[in-house]
Amino acid sequence: MKNVRPKADVVIVGLGWCGSLIAEELTRAGLNVVAVERGPWFETATDFPPSIDTDELRWDTRRSMLLPPAVETTTFRNNITQKALPSRDWNLNEMGYNVGGSGTHWAGMAWRFTPFDLQPYTQTVARYGKEQIVKGLILQDWGVTYDELEPFYDRFEKIAGVSGKAGKLNGQVVEDGNPFEGNRSSEYPLPPLEGMRLTDLFRDAAKSLGQHPFMVPAGQASKAYVNPLGVRMGPCTYCGYCLYYGCGNFSKSSPNACVIPALMQRENFTVLTESAVTRINKAEDGKTVTGVTYIDRNGQEWEQPAGIVVLSAFQMQNVRMLLLSKIGKPYDPVSKTGVVGRAYSFQTVSGATLFFEDEYLNQFIGAGALSQQVDDWNGDNFDHTGKGFIGGAGILVVARGARPIGNADALPPNTPRWGKDWKKAYTHAFQNGTFIFGQGTSYSHEDYYLDLDPEYKDSNGNPLLRVTYDYNENDRRSAKFVEDRSVEIGKAMGAKLVLGTNATTTSYSPYSFASDHTIGGAVMGEDPKTSVLNRYQQSWDAHNLFVLGASSFPNNAGYNPTGTIGALSLWTAKAILEQYLKNPGPLVKV
Amino acid sequence: MKRREFLSSIAVLGVSTTIPLAKAQEVKGGQPWEPGKVDTRPLAQPRQGGLQYLTQHEFDTVGAIAERFIPADELSVSGKEAGCATFVDRQLAGDFGKASSTYRLGRFVKGTAEQGPQEAQTPAERYRVGLAALDASTQKQFSKNFAELSGDQQDQVLHAMEAGKFDLGPNVETKVFFELLLQNVREGFLSDPIYGGNKDMASWKMIGFPGARYDFRDLIPKKGQKLNIIPTSLIDNSL
Numbered sequence: 154m155k156n157v158r159p160k161a162d163v164v165i166v167g168l169g170w171c172g173s174l175i176a177e178e179l180t181r182a183g184l185n186v187v188a189v190e191r192g193p194w195f196e197t198a199t200d201f202p203p204s205i206d207t208d209e210l211r212w213d214t215r216r217s218m219l220l221p222p223a224v225e226t227t228t229f230r231n232n233i234t235q236k237a238l239p240s241r242d243w244n245l246n247e248m249g250y251n252v253g254g255s256g257t258h259w260a261g262m263a264w265r266f267t268p269f270d271l272q273p274y275t276q277t278v279a280r281y282g283k284e285q286i287v288k289g290l291i292l293q294d295w296g297v298t299y300d301e302l303e304p305f306y307d308r309f310e311k312i313a314g315v316s317g318k319a320g321k322l323n324g325q326v327v328e329d330g331n332p333f334e335g336n337r338s339s340e341y342p343l344p345p346l347e348g349m350r351l352t353d354l355f356r357d358a359a360k361s362l363g364q365h366p367f368m369v370p371a372g373q374a375s376k377a378y379v380n381p382l383g384v385r386m387g388p389c390t391y392c393g394y395c396l397y398y399g400c401g402n403f404s405k406s407s408p409n410a411c412v413i414p415a416l417m418q419r420e421n422f423t424v425l426t427e428s429a430v431t432r433i434n435k436a437e438d439g440k441t442v443t444g445v446t447y448i449d450r451n452g453q454e455w456e457q458p459a460g461i462v463v464l465s466a467f468q469m470q471n472v473r474m475l476l477l478s479k480i481g482k483p484y485d486p487v488s489k490t491g492v493v494g495r496a497y498s499f500q501t502v503s504g505a506t507l508f509f510e511d512e513y514l515n516q517f518i519g520a521g522a523l524s525q526q527v528d529d530w531n532g533d534n535f536d537h538t539g540k541g542f543i544g545g546a547g548i549l550v551v552a553r554g555a556r557p558i559g560n561a562d563a564l565p566p567n568t569p570r571w572g573k574d575w576k577k578a579y580t581h582a583f584q585n586g587t588f589i590f591g592q593g594t595s596y597s598h599e600d601y602y603l604d605l606d607p608e609y610k611d612s613n614g615n616p617l618l619r620v621t622y623d624y625n626e627n628d629r630r631s632a633k634f635v636e637d638r639s640v641e642i643g644k645a646m647g648a649k650l651v652l653g654t655n656a657t658t659t660s661y662s663p664y665s666f667a668s669d670h671t672i673g674g675a676v677m678g679e680d681p682k683t684s685v686l687n688r689y690q691q692s693w694d695a696h697n698l699f700v701l702g703a704s705s706f707p708n709n710a711g712y713n714p715t716g717t718i719g720a721l722s723l724w725t726a727k728a729i730l731e732q733y734l735k736n737p738g739p740l741v742k743v
Numbered sequence: 744m745k746r747r748e749f750l751s752s753i754a755v756l757g758v759s760t761t762i763p764l765a766k767a768q769e770v771k772g773g774q775p776w777e778p779g780k781v782d783t784r785p786l787a788q789p790r791q792g793g794l795q796y797l798t799q800h801e802f803d804t805v806g807a808i809a810e811r812f813i814p815a816d817e818l819s820v821s822g823k824e825a826g827c828a829t830f831v832d833r834q835l836a837g838d839f840g841k842a843s844s845t846y847r848l849g850r851f852v853k854g855t856a857e858q859g860p861q862e863a864q865t866p867a868e869r870y871r872v873g874l875a876a877l878d879a880s881t882q883k884q885f886s887k888n889f890a891e892l893s894g895d896q897q898d899q900v901l902h903a904m905e906a907g908k909f910d911l912g913p914n915v916e917t918k919v920f921f922e923l924l925l926q927n928v929r930e931g932f933l934s935d936p937i938y939g940g941n942k943d944m945a946s947w948k949m950i951g952f953p954g955a956r957y958d959f960r961d962l963i964p965k966k967g968q969k970l971n972i973i974p975t976s977l978i979d980n981s982l
Contacts (some may be wrong), residue, residue, distance in 0.1 A: 171929070181978045186763070193774060194770060194773060196775070196776040198776060198778065199776045199777075199780055203955075203957040204955075205976065205977075206957070207933075207954070207955035207957055207977065208934070208935055208937075208955065208977060209933075209934060209939060210934035210935060211911060214930060215839065215844075216844070221843070221844035221845075222845055222846040223843065223844050223845055223847065224845055226846040229858055230855075230858070231855070231857055231859070235854075235855065236852070236854070237858075238852060238854040238858045239848075239861075240859055241845045241846040241847070241859065241860060241861065242844075242845050242846075242848070242859065242860055243844070244859065245924060252770075260825070315901075347963050349963075349966065350966040350967045353966065388960075390957055390958035390959065391958075391959045391960060391962055392956065392957045392958060393959075394957075398878045401957075402957075413774070417770070417771070417772070417773050418773060420771075420772065422771060423769060423770070423771040424769075424770045424771070425768060425769055425770075426768055426769075426770060427768055428768070450767065450768055476877055500916075506796060510911070512967065513967050514967075515962075515965075515966075515967075515968075515970060515971070516961040517959075518950055518957075518962060518963065548768055557933040557934075557946065557947065557950060557952050558929065558930055558933045558934055561929050561933065568974060569813070570925065571812040571813070571901070571925060572811070572812070572814060572898070573814050573816050573818075575818065576813065576818050576829050577818065577948065579783060579950060580818060580949055580950050580951075583950040583951060583952065584950075584951060608849060609848065609852070610848065610849070612848070630904075634836050639952065660857050661857065662856070662857035662858070662859065663857075663859065664857075664859045665857075675785060712747055718793065736963070740925055
């Protein structure tokens with residue numbers, strides 16, 4: 154017999170950035186909110202002290218903070234003719250597994266997308282015509298514009314304590330900021346992080362090529378800071394233990410450091426940890442949902458009824474939960490109909506590997522998002538006429554901290570991988586080797602999608618999510634272009650050896666070097682035939698279901714997604730509080 | 744395996760496990776922590792004597808391999824002297840060796856290179872089978888176990904393994920086993936000494952890595968300079 158908890162106003166599935174941000178807004182407005190989180194409680198002060206955090210083997214090599222594939226993984230194939238197989242070991246799909254979610258282990262790059270990224274179809278057609286769009290590419294607007302999102306980006310940056318420098322402030326271009334960014338209504342809450350030798354070399358080289366380098370907006374506090382929720386952050390110590398690590402200094406922007414301390418003080422908020430949601434429950438009328446079913450730490454099944462369900466798990470888990478709950482029509486790649494699992498995209502990573510001579514880059518000093526970037530070749534910031542593709546990449550270097558284990562193969566070609574020659578080469582490369590990373594846009598394609606695997610199941614007996622994906626022609630052309638630009642910058646930086654790198658020259662693999670920014674599958678949009686959600690991230694099929702996260706993105710920009718998922722969560726919270734509560738029902742009529 | 748069984752199975756693995764501990768289920772009315780209290784499970788402390796998983800012969804073979812992968816020279820002691828075999832032994836006895844984090848359900852089918860490892864055996868099992876197969880093959884070719892070969896002969900075998908040109912019989916994919924050995928020996932050499940390898944932080948001194956340091960603010964102005972930082976390890980930090 155199923156156990157039933159008291160009905161809540163809102164149940165939140167997954168307490169990462171999206172879940173904690175919307176919970177903070179909704180509880181502050183007086184709603185009774187219960188969050189169901191699969192992972193355990195993680196506490197900044199007691200789980201990540203310096204005597205535990207500074208451990209590459211534990212956190213980076215063995216990925217000890219992430220969701221173990223043993224608990225849930227995905228199956229993967231490059232195309233529909235193949236048999237998908239489970240990704241059994243750690244791979245690019247890095248899901249969180251704790252209160253705070255992936256926001257606890259992220260690197261901290263806190264971007265806004267550009268106005269183009271949110272309206273790629275309209276703007277591409279207006280500038281180049283439809284013939285610019287590669288065959289099969291899914292290109293559609295999000296239904297929300299940059300100007301509409303701007304106040305929510307601003308709010309997110311202030312909550313997260315982002316360190317950066319405006320490039321376009323109240324219509325004015327600001328020197329040393331990013332002149333290609335969307336207009337900002339205020340400066341970043343904190344100044345940029347200090348530069349390192351590596352970022353200085355990149356900045357000077359990019360300037361010498363006539364480009365516009367700037368410090369990447371970083372989720373590391375450059376100074377002590379108190380955010381609008383009254384939460385204190387400490388100044389970053391540049392230890393370099395960010396990506397895959399927690400932060401015991403309260404310096405890295407995370408739900409744990411920036412939101413949850415305030416949220417937990419609310420009487421009307423409860424979090425159920427180690428509780429895995431298995432279904433969103435549909436009402437008999439088929440037009441609404443009634444809450445969620447979950448399994449607690451003792452294997453007991455529970456129901457949490459609620460007036461509103463907010464699905465805010467990792468992007469892939471959101472899509473899977475909709476499919477398992479039979480909400481929305483699954484995408485069929487043959488008839489090209491259906492929406493759940495459609496419009497799946499990743500990122501197009503290419504760049505250059507650099508080896509200097511007699512440098513002391515001292516890359517162990519840094520922070521997860523301590524980067525210089527140029528956006529001259531990103532989005533639609535340059536003329537694509539005759540180039541055969543749309544999009545591009547943010548091209549950057551990152552002083553992220555050193556990885557003695559992880560970089561052991563980062564050596565010039567034909568270097569032995571063991572023996573005395575390896576030792577000598579690695580000793581040199583540890584200070585002299587680095588890379589330029591072109592984080593590319595990615596547009597979804599009608600051949601690639603997410604659905605449920607017909608064979609492999611998770612530990613509860615539910616089908617795994619199946620990923621069918623490979624790079625498309627637009628990706629390959631764009632990545633090659635970005636690779637060439639990266640090599641030019643690398644040479645201008647004075648590296649002795651500059652080698653182009655490009656993930657799209659081979660088939661995609663979840664084990665190959667790339668970004669981990671998996672996107673889409675339950676996208677927002679203007680038309681229920683091509684989107685799962687309307688412009689408020691509200692389900693077209695059940696009006697009291699809201700789905701938050703990168704699953705909403707119809708395409709990926711040449712940036713990290715977290716700033717945009719944060720802004721969208723706050724945008725949805727406002728729509729719920731100011732529109733939905735007064736008049737429950739679809740917020741967009743079609 | 745049910746998720747709950749997975750969590751309890753990692754709980755009984757003992758102090759070596761690094762997977763998050765199960766904590767408070769329903770949390771409200773504040774954060775469930777006390778100042779000064781550390782919640783994270785401590786790491787396995789270095790143990791005096793005694794092997795945890797490997798047999799003495801297997802341990803000696805791993806030591807011989809570590810000696811070839813990381814030979815002693817003017818840059819550092821050898822991988823064997825740095826404790827890489829001890830590191831491997833402890834790793835195989837813990838979560839890594841037991842494949843606690845990997846997905847092990849369903850059929851194991853060999854797929855495309857892009858689909859990654861589909862390995863039914865745990866790393867601990869792969870060492871047991873692989874090291875025995877290695878000896879069987881060197882016996883066939885040299886009439887000796889691997890550890891008894893000369894350094895040059897060992898190098899010759901390892902180079903052939905790396906190239907996938909050394910037959911380890913029907914139960915071992917040579918190149919895959921070689922990569923596991925190389926990965927783990929390097930991990931032992933380059934990870935924190937608290938795991939049993941990297942004796943006296945030999946590798947960190949070699950490459951100039953300062954180790955488990957948490958604050959570099961005072962060094963930021965010294966851009967592009969040799970810093971000569973004396974490294975520290977988690978062992979030092981735990982004193």
